[in-house]
Amino acid sequence: EMKFIAIIGVLVLIIIIGGFIFTSSGFYNVAATIPHSSLMEKLLSTISDRSVKHQAKGISPPAYLNDPEIIKAGFIKYQNDSVGCHGTPMSYPGKIGKRLNPGPPKLWESAKELSAGEMYWVIKNGIKMTGMPYWLH
DSSP: OHHHHHHHHHHHHHHHHHHHHHHHHOOSOOOTTSOOOHHHHHHHHHHHHHHHHHHTTTOOOOGGGGSHHHHHHHHHHHHHHTHHHHOBTTBOOOHHHHHOSSOOOOHHHHHHHSOHHHHHHHHHHOBTTTTBOOOOO
């Protein structure tokens, strides 16, 4: 039993040291021109998806967002600030959106996967290191 604990301890230490060496080495290429590896993409998307679900738990968009004037203003704001990255169901993202890595999601598809509270949370808070700014402060 003591030998097993020692082996686990050594493995944990190797992982920590390996992680430190990897992180400190600069080996991982962060250039936006090169996509993440599939492992890194999966890791980052899982962290982001789980974080949004956790942070948005119990959040609902404010009722005033159902006001027709607010909806119209939101549509105009989307046209001015978001189409260039996210596009529309009938148009591709603009120059900036095509060059973001990871690429921005198609919001009409995200709306099928995220709750209204989760969408509201993302728009209000943004997502670190994705190019998604926060809008509602």
